[in-house]
Amino acid sequence: MRVIGLAGWSGAGKTTLLTRLIPELAGRGISVSTVKHAHHAFDLDTPGKDSHAHREAGAREVLISSERRWALMRELRAEPEARLHDLLGRLSPVDLVIVEGFKREPHLKIEIHRSANGKPPLHPGDATIVAIASDTGFPEAGRPVIDIDDVAGVADIILQHAQPLAAVLARGPRQE
Numbered sequence: 001m002r003v004i005g006l007a008g009w010s011g012a013g014k015t016t017l018l019t020r021l022i023p024e025l026a027g028r029g030i031s032v033s034t035v036k037h038a039h040h041a042f043d044l045d046t047p048g049k050d051s052h053a054h055r056e057a058g059a060r061e062v063l064i065s066s067e068r069r070w071a072l073m074r075e076l077r078a079e080p081e082a083r084l085h086d087l088l089g090r091l092s093p094v095d096l097v098i099v100e101g102f103k104r105e106p107h108l109k110i111e112i113h114r115s116a117n118g119k120p121p122l123h124p125g126d127a128t129i130v131a132i133a134s135d136t137g138f139p140e141a142g143r144p145v146i147d148i149d150d151v152a153g154v155a156d157i158i159l160q161h162a163q164p165l166a167a168v169l170a171r172g173p174r175q176e
Contacts, residue, residue: 002162005099005109009119012112020151031094037101106171130161
């Protein structure tokens, strides 16, 4: 398994690009899993359904299964947020894991930057950013800059820079 991240501010287009990258990579024969960071509370199950009632009643983990998929949800309660380092170890083996978000973690990443977002670029202060996919140029970036709509080109950069899982885990979790 190899790992790389897509990092950028909310609204930069990370999810849009990722949903275009997955079929591109799959078309090259590469199996892909993703890890997505959410900055807010979210629900996979619907209020009123049994799984939601189990979780609300205090179950620490709820596994939901059907003929099409299964999902395991863990309620953290008073525990700290899970670190990327710990989450990666829970995945089943694939060729490539693309991490969306977790921009402060120490894995290698591609910055996703959209000028209309009005946010400053991340790369000047982050040595873990190996390339930038953007709708604007960064001539002083000191790393490759590629058009955000060049999906095949971004896929090439991903494959060039993705690190083996063992190397990512050896970096350890970010330091607080």
